[in-house]
Amino acid sequence: MKIIILGAGRVGSTVAESLAGEANDITIVDVDPERLGLLQDRLDLRTVAGNASHPEILKQAGAQDADMILAVTQNDETNLVACKLASIIFNVPTKIARIRAADYLSHPEIFSPENFCVDFTICPEQILTDYIVKLIEFPEALQVLDFADGKVNLVGMRAAEGGSLVDQELQNIRKHMPNVETRVAAIFRKGRAIMPERDTVIETGDEVFFIAAAKDIRMVMSELKRMDKPIRRIMIAGGGNIGSRLAKSVEKAYQVKLIEFNKKSCERLAANLSSTLVLHGDATDEGLLEAENVDEMDLFCALTNDDENNIMAALLAKRMGARKVIALINRGAYVDLVQGGEIDIAISPSQATIGTLLTHVRRADVTAVHSLRRGAAEALELVAHGDAKSSRVVGRRIDEIDLPPGVSIGAIVRGEQVLIAHHDTVVEPEDHVIIFAINKELIPKVEKLFQVAMGFF
Amino acid sequence: MHRVLSVAHILGKVLMVFSLAYLLPILTSLIYRDGQLADFFRSLVLTLGFGTLLWLATRDFKREMKPRDGFLMVVSTWLGVAAFSTLPLLGSLGGLTFTHAFFECMSGLTTTGATVLSGLDNLPQSINLWRHELSWIGGMGIIVLAVAILPLLGVGGMQLSRAETPGPMKDSKLAPRITETAKNLWLVYFAITLACIAALKLAGMSGFDAICHAFSAMSLGGFSTHDASIAYFHSPAIEIILTFFMLVAGMNFATHFLALRGKSLKLYRADREGVAFIKLVSGSVVAIALFLWHRGIYDNFWTALRHASFNVVSIATDCGLTSTDYNAWPILAPLWMLFLSCISVSSGSTGGGIKMIRTLVLVKQSQREMLRLLHPSIVNPLKINGQVVQNNVVYSVLGFIFLYFMSILVLVFMLVGSGFDFVSSFSAIIACINNVGPGLGQVGPATTYGSLNSFQAWVCILAMLLGRLEIFSILILFTPAFWRK
Numbered sequence: 001m002k003i004i005i006l007g008a009g010r011v012g013s014t015v016a017e018s019l020a021g022e023a024n025d026i027t028i029v030d031v032d033p034e035r036l037g038l039l040q041d042r043l044d045l046r047t048v049a050g051n052a053s054h055p056e057i058l059k060q061a062g063a064q065d066a067d068m069i070l071a072v073t074q075n076d077e078t079n080l081v082a083c084k085l086a087s088i089i090f091n092v093p094t095k096i097a098r099i100r101a102a103d104y105l106s107h108p109e110i111f112s113p114e115n116f117c118v119d120f121t122i123c124p125e126q127i128l129t130d131y132i133v134k135l136i137e138f139p140e141a142l143q144v145l146d147f148a149d150g151k152v153n154l155v156g157m158r159a160a161e162g163g164s165l166v167d168q169e170l171q172n173i174r175k176h177m178p179n180v181e182t183r184v185a186a187i188f189r190k191g192r193a194i195m196p197e198r199d200t201v202i203e204t205g206d207e208v209f210f211i212a213a214a215k216d217i218r219m220v221m222s223e224l225k226r227m228d229k230p231i232r233r234i235m236i237a238g239g240g241n242i243g244s245r246l247a248k249s250v251e252k253a254y255q256v257k258l259i260e261f262n263k264k265s266c267e268r269l270a271a272n273l274s275s276t277l278v279l280h281g282d283a284t285d286e287g288l289l290e291a292e293n294v295d296e297m298d299l300f301c302a303l304t305n306d307d308e309n310n311i312m313a314a315l316l317a318k319r320m321g322a323r324k325v326i327a328l329i330n331r332g333a334y335v336d337l338v339q340g341g342e343i344d345i346a347i348s349p350s351q352a353t354i355g356t357l358l359t360h361v362r363r364a365d366v367t368a369v370h371s372l373r374r375g376a377a378e379a380l381e382l383v384a385h386g387d388a389k390s391s392r393v394v395g396r397r398i399d400e401i402d403l404p405p406g407v408s409i410g411a412i413v414r415g416e417q418v419l420i421a422h423h424d425t426v427v428e429p430e431d432h433v434i435i436f437a438i439n440k441e442l443i444p445k446v447e448k449l450f451q452v453a454m455g456f457f
Numbered sequence: 458m459h460r461v462l463s464v465a466h467i468l469g470k471v472l473m474v475f476s477l478a479y480l481l482p483i484l485t486s487l488i489y490r491d492g493q494l495a496d497f498f499r500s501l502v503l504t505l506g507f508g509t510l511l512w513l514a515t516r517d518f519k520r521e522m523k524p525r526d527g528f529l530m531v532v533s534t535w536l537g538v539a540a541f542s543t544l545p546l547l548g549s550l551g552g553l554t555f556t557h558a559f560f561e562c563m564s565g566l567t568t569t570g571a572t573v574l575s576g577l578d579n580l581p582q583s584i585n586l587w588r589h590e591l592s593w594i595g596g597m598g599i600i601v602l603a604v605a606i607l608p609l610l611g612v613g614g615m616q617l618s619r620a621e622t623p624g625p626m627k628d629s630k631l632a633p634r635i636t637e638t639a640k641n642l643w644l645v646y647f648a649i650t651l652a653c654i655a656a657l658k659l660a661g662m663s664g665f666d667a668i669c670h671a672f673s674a675m676s677l678g679g680f681s682t683h684d685a686s687i688a689y690f691h692s693p694a695i696e697i698i699l700t701f702f703m704l705v706a707g708m709n710f711a712t713h714f715l716a717l718r719g720k721s722l723k724l725y726r727a728d729r730e731g732v733a734f735i736k737l738v739s740g741s742v743v744a745i746a747l748f749l750w751h752r753g754i755y756d757n758f759w760t761a762l763r764h765a766s767f768n769v770v771s772i773a774t775d776c777g778l779t780s781t782d783y784n785a786w787p788i789l790a791p792l793w794m795l796f797l798s799c800i801s802v803s804s805g806s807t808g809g810g811i812k813m814i815r816t817l818v819l820v821k822q823s824q825r826e827m828l829r830l831l832h833p834s835i836v837n838p839l840k841i842n843g844q845v846v847q848n849n850v851v852y853s854v855l856g857f858i859f860l861y862f863m864s865i866l867v868l869v870f871m872l873v874g875s876g877f878d879f880v881s882s883f884s885a886i887i888a889c890i891n892n893v894g895p896g897l898g899q900v901g902p903a904t905t906y907g908s909l910n911s912f913q914a915w916v917c918i919l920a921m922l923l924g925r926l927e928i929f930s931i932l933i934l935f936t937p938a939f940w941r942k
Contacts, residue, residue, distance in 0.1 A: 266836035271845045277828075278836045288834060 001025070001361065002066045004092075006052035006082050007073030008035045010330065011098065011124050014350035015070060015357050020045050022444075024361070027061045030073075053081040055089055063090035070357065072098040072122075080104075080116045087117035096120045096360055100241070120360055124353040129245040131352050132326065135345065136250060136299060139231050139324060140221050142207065142345055145370040147381045147434050148413040153217045154185065154379050154436070156372065159206045162226035171198040173223070181420035182212040182220045185410045185436035188373065193438040195406065209372070211410035211434060213418040228323075231298040235259070235322070237283030237313045238304030239269045242328065242349075246301065251276045257292055259283045261304075283313040286320065295321030302327045307334055314343045362447060367432065371440075378440050379410075384431045386452035393433070393450055399423040404445045406438045459518060464530050466515040467522070471534050471603050472508030472541065476501050481590055482545065482583040485665075491581035493549050500544035507541070525939065528930045531600060535922060538599055539563045545587055550574075556911040563918045564906075565591030566599070567925035568807060570679020570777035570894030571917070573907040577684050582665060585682045589672040595925070596676025596807035597646045597710070605639035645714045646807075650675045653702045660694040670778075674702045677807045679777025679894035686902070687767065687780040696767045696780055707734060707774035709805035729842045730803045730813045737813075738773045738801055742766045745790050752787055765790075773797035775808040777894025784901035791897055795884060798891045809892030809924045811861060817841055818854045860928045864920070865890060871916045889920035 001024045005012050008030035016039060020026050026045040029052045030036050036047035050057035052073055063069065069086045071079035079097040086092040099105055099121045111118040134144040143156040159166050164176060170184055187194045188207040194200065202208060202224070212220050221227070232254060236243050239260035247258050247269070256276040260266045263280055270278040281288040283302060294300065300317035302310035307329050314327035319342070326345045329335045339346045355369040355378075362369065368381040388395030392402065398409050398421055412419045413432040419425055427433060433450075437443055479501040486494045522530070542565075543558040550558075557573045564571045565588050577585065594602060632638045650671050657667035669682050683689035687696060705713070708731040716724045725731055746758065746765035755761040767780045772794040783791050800816040802808030821839050829835055838845040865886055872882035877899070884896030885906070895902040900909075909917065923931055933939050 260836075263836070267838060267845075270836045270838050271840070274840075274843070277832060279832060279834045280836045281834045291834075292832065 001068060002062065003027070003361070004029065004058070004061050004063060004066045004069045004086075006030075006069065006071045006079070007098075008032070008039055008047075009072070009074055010350065011072045011353065012070075013039055014354055015072065016045060017043060018354050018358065019361060022361075027066075029057060029061050051078075053078045053085065055085055058082065058085060058090060063092055066090070066092050068092065068094040068096070068361070070096050072096075076101050076104060080110075080118065083118045084116050087113070094119050094360065096122060096357070098122050098124065100125060122353075122356055124349065124356075125241045125245055127353045127356055128242050128328075128347070128349050129249060131347065132242075132246055132301060132303075133249055135326065136231050136234065136254070138217070138221065139228050139299070140225050143372065144217075145372075145379060147368055147379075147411075148418070148432050150214055151413055151416070152211060152411050152418055152434060153214050154209060154211050154370070154372075154410065154434070155217050155221065156207060156209045157221060157224055159202050159204060159208050160225040161204050163222075163224040165223040166202055166204055166225075168202060169198070170196055170200050170202070176223055177219060180212065180216045180219050182210050182216060183410050183420050185209045185211055185379075185408055186377065186438050193377070193406070195408065195438070207373075209436065211420065211436075213420075229298070231324075233257075233297050234299045234301065235292070235294060235297045235317070237300070237302045237310070237317075238328075239265050239278070240303065240305055243301075243303040244269055244272065246303065247273055247276045257297075259288065259292075284309060284316055286316060289317060289320055297322045298324065300325045304328075307331050311338055311343070318342050318344075362443075365450070366447075376440065377436070377438050378443055380435050380437070380443070380446065381413075382433050382435060382446070382450045384427050384429060384433055384450060387429060390452050391429075391450075393427050394429050394431075396427060397423065398425050398427070401427070402449070404442050407442050407446055408436050410434045410436050460523075460526060460529070462515045462518040463520050464526055464533060465511055466519050467530060468533055468537055469508045469510070469512030469515065471599070472504055472537060473512065474603050475538050475541070475599070476505040476508060478542075478590060478594060479504070479545075482587045485586045486581075486583040489582040491583055493545065493581050493583040496545050496548040497583060497587075499548065500541070503544060504541045528933050528939070531926060531930055532922075532934060534599055535566065535926065539566050542566070542587075542591055545584060549581060549584060554911065556914050557907070560906065560909075560914045560918055561588065562591060563921055564894070565589075565678060565680060566595035567892050567921040568592050568596050568676045568678040568775070568809070569889055569892040569921045569924075570673065571889060571900070571906045571921075572680065572894075573905055573909070573914070575684060575905050575907060577682055580682075585669060586665070588680050589669040589678070589682075592676040592678030592680055593650070593672035594676075596678065596706075597643055601639045601642060604636060605643045641714050642710050645710055645717060646675065648717075649702070649705060649713065653698070656698045656702075657695060660698055661692060662690065662695060670699065671702070673778060674699050674776060675706050675807065677703065677706050677774050677776040677802070677809075677892070679771070681778060687778050693763060696763065699778060700767055700770045703770050703774045703776045703778075704735065704738070706776075706807050707738075707802040709803040710807075711805050712803075727842065728803075730817065733817060734801055734803050734813045738770060738797065741773065741793065741797055742769045745769055745793065748790060749786060754786060769794055769797070772893055772895075773801045774806075775802060775810055775891050775893045777888075779895060779902040782901065782903040784897055784903060791884075795887050795891075795893070795896075798893045799887065809890070811858065814841070815854045815857065818846060818851055819858065821846075822851055822855070857928065860932065861890070864923055864928060868916055868920050872913055875910070875913050875916075877913060885917060886920050889917045890924035892921060892924050 003019060003024050003026050005016050005028045008028050016026050016028050020043045028045055029048045031051060033049040036049055040047050048061045063086055069092045071082045073079055076099050083095040083097050086095055095118055097118045100123055110116055138144050141155050141157045145154040184196045186209045187196055208224060210220055234254050234256050236247055236258045239258050247256050250256060251273060258276050259279045259281055260269060261282055266278050266280045294317050300322040302313040304310055310327040314325040318325045324344045327343050329346045329348060335346045335348050351371045355371045358369040359366050365383040366380055370379045372379055384393045386394050409421045411421055411434045435446055479497050483497045486497060539562045542562040546553060546558040560573050632641060653671035653675055654667050657671055666682055673680050712724060712728045712731055742765050746762040749755055749765060750758045750761040764781050768783045771778045775798050799810045801813060804812045804814045825837055825839055828837055839851055868886045869882050873879055881898035881900050885900045888894055888896035900906055
């Protein structure tokens with residue numbers, strides 16, 4: 001696929017990296033030639049320097065025969081204009097824009113084909129915020145992912161002593177919870193994936209991914225770990241885009257304190273937030289943390305723009321008694337370094353948000369993609385089309401489907417109904433199938449499996 | 458001197474406009490044939506003539522208003538208009554001193570409603586109407602009216618109406634042009650007054666009484682055409698109607714305008730100041746009703762509620778109409794009512810006092826200080842309605858409150874020093890500075906201000922004007938910096 005990415009910032013370059021690895025022709029446009037140079041050195045792609053909303057630049061980037069344009073610059077207006085131009089001058093089929101301002105998003109009509117011609121909008125900051133909000137709702141989880149509009153969840157969590165399923169074989173799950181349907185999709189032990197079988201035993205420290213209907217996940221979680229007290233008090237370090245969005249979305253239900261270093265930003269934050277306590281200071285200042293009772297906090301989120309600051313603030317908060325700490329870490333190397341140590345959860349913004357973008361790039365009919373374990377594994381929600389003749393999935397029992405090793409079907413959503421997959425479940429047309437792949441490289445095979453044979457059209 | 462003359466030039470114009478106000482009583486006099494026609498006609502000619510002369514004599518000094526001229530302009534307008542509006546009273550009521558006539562007119566214009574006259578029922582209709590009309594004009598403001606009907610004040614009009622409009626935040630314009638804003642406000646005021654007149658007429662008042670009392674209720678003035686005030690009518694329906702319209706007048710007219718234009722009641726809920734005003738007043742009504750019932754002042758709760766609701770609303774909104782002699786209630790109730798009169802009404806309404814917005818700012822500022830003691834590094838701007846209130850506004854509110862209480866203190870001392878008893882002095886000053894009208898003791902709802910000697914009357918006049926023009930506008934004229942070139 002020929003894809004043009006506008007903006008080589010954090011989002012743009014992560015997408016470029018991810019897509020370039022999948023045999024796509026990528027052209028990336030940015031005003032900063034230096035940034036482009038760095039990308040060019042690292043990845044196999046073309047770069048164009050210039051303003052992304054100028055027709056001449058789009059032409060240079062090859063918009064006339066591009067399949068997709070991803071406008072992910074920092075600036076909403078640039079993204080909107082670029083999509084409009086791509087549509088009216090170059091006739092690009094798929095246009096995706098990054099839109100941050102809630103004001104634009106509250107008027108969806110401006111994205112219609114008569115207006116700005118945006119097919120999909122994405123807001124990485126909002127995705128990341130939703131991700132953290134989920135972790136606040138389910139403090140035991142490492143990751144909670146939505147499928148089928150939230151009807152099904154995939155939950156990753158660390159099994160701990162005290163959970164009644166720990167040190168038990170998987171086939172006992174049904175005995176423990178006769179009324180709850182769930183399926184363990186994968187287990188990661190010391191960084192290595194294990195495909196779960198009936199007699200697999202869950203050990204303490206295992207990272208367990210399970211799929212269940214949204215209403216059941218709390219129940220399943222309690223089997224894997226003794227439930228913590230629910231979160232009530234939250235301290236956020238860093239009032240940037242993510243910190244302020246997070247504070248805004250949780251301040252009604254929780255007691256929130258927000259620490260921000262910049263005085264001007266503090267004033268802006270305090271004006272926009274209502275019940276959040278905005279504090280001016282340095283998140284790594286132990287005096288301030290002490291004065292603001294960090295030891296009473298149920299959750300400490302370090303969400304500044306600076307990896308090192310986030311790590312230090314999170315470590316400090318944990319040492320001073322915060323119950324659970326989350327740090328936002330951009331650099332992959334750092335994530336691996338700190339995850340599972342003192343810091344409970346390290347979130348990589350690029351990995352958390354890439355899935356949504358990938359949804360639109362996939363060849364099969366994909367409605368949701370989530371990256372797991374820092375991009376190593378992936379979970380997808382695919383729609384099965386066709387019939388028993390044209391499709392290799394529809395009309396078959398799950399154990400008849402020729403899944404590559406390392407891939408498992410977790411659940412099927414049929415209309416409003418959630419079916420947890422068993423070996424004898426039969427896939428029907430238009431079912432949403434939720435698939436877990438322990439390795440991202442297996443995805444093209446899965447996509448192929450779900451593609452309808454030519455005869456269908 | 459130059460400045461004074463250019464202000465006089467505009468004052469001449471305002472007086473010319475104001476002389477039109479005599480037309481209404483002239484019409485009344487024609488209808489009722491009460492023999493005041495000549496008096497009013499003479500007053501009209503005098504005012505119009507003086508205004509024209511002043512305007513012509515100073516036309517060489519015509520220039521664009523400067524911001525600081527606004528204060529001098531507003532104060533001289535209010536004094537000038539009050540002085541000229543005494544003409545009909547002096548002409549037709551023999552034995553009335555100029556001081557008392559001036560008191561009566563100032564009381565009307567500032568919507569205080571304190572009266573020195575007794576035997577109101579027997580006054581000529583045109584004189585009664587004149588008193589009420591003064592209230593009605595003063596309610597929305599003389600300058601605002603002048604700006605609305607004649608584009609005569611140019612750019613400076615904004616400065617002028619700022620100096621006259623109550624409330625700490627005055628930059629919310631309803632229309633891009635000040636003339637339009639002023640027109641819109643007067644239009645809403647006029648429309649609601651018409652509705653009030655119609656409602657009162659339907660409830661059984663005579664047409665004349667309906668007009669006068671609608672003027673009184675909408676301007677939150679408090680004059681009545683009867684010595685017994687509203688008690689004269691013995692009608693719960695009239696009391697309910699007046700209570701409703703007093704509450705309407707106690708809210709910001711900008712909100713009324715926006716709600717009428719948008720045809721939506723939701724805007725009222727968004728007006729925090731109005732919501733706080735309604736909550737405070739209705740809570741107080743119920744509490745006082747329970748208190749009166751508990752003390753056995755009234756036999757049953759509903760009678761207590763009837764009297765409490767009318768009188769508490771009337772005093773809290775700084776109107777001053779009364780339906781019973783609340784002076785006879787246990788002292789807690791009237792004191793609480795006087796306290797409400799200081800703080801309740803919204804900015805941009807026709808009422809007086811500190812205004813609810815300043816009360817909210819003060820309450821929030823106190824909470825803010827306490828939170829700051831607990832969290833030394835907190836950043837917590839003061840917010841009302843989700844909007845940040847800048848610190849300079851907070852400071853100006855604090856300054857205003859200080860001057861307000863100092864003014865009360867000094868004026869009370871002056872009255873006490875002149876030999877008035879403390880309760881009467883205190884309540885008279887509170888009632889005058891908040892533009893309420895009736896106080897307690899010798900100036901209670903059942904008596905008048907007629908017993909005041911001229912010194913005491915002038916002190917009360919000063920209090921009324923200070924309250925109506927929100928203190929700063931007047932006191933600034935007494936600072937040397939104002940007069941420095």
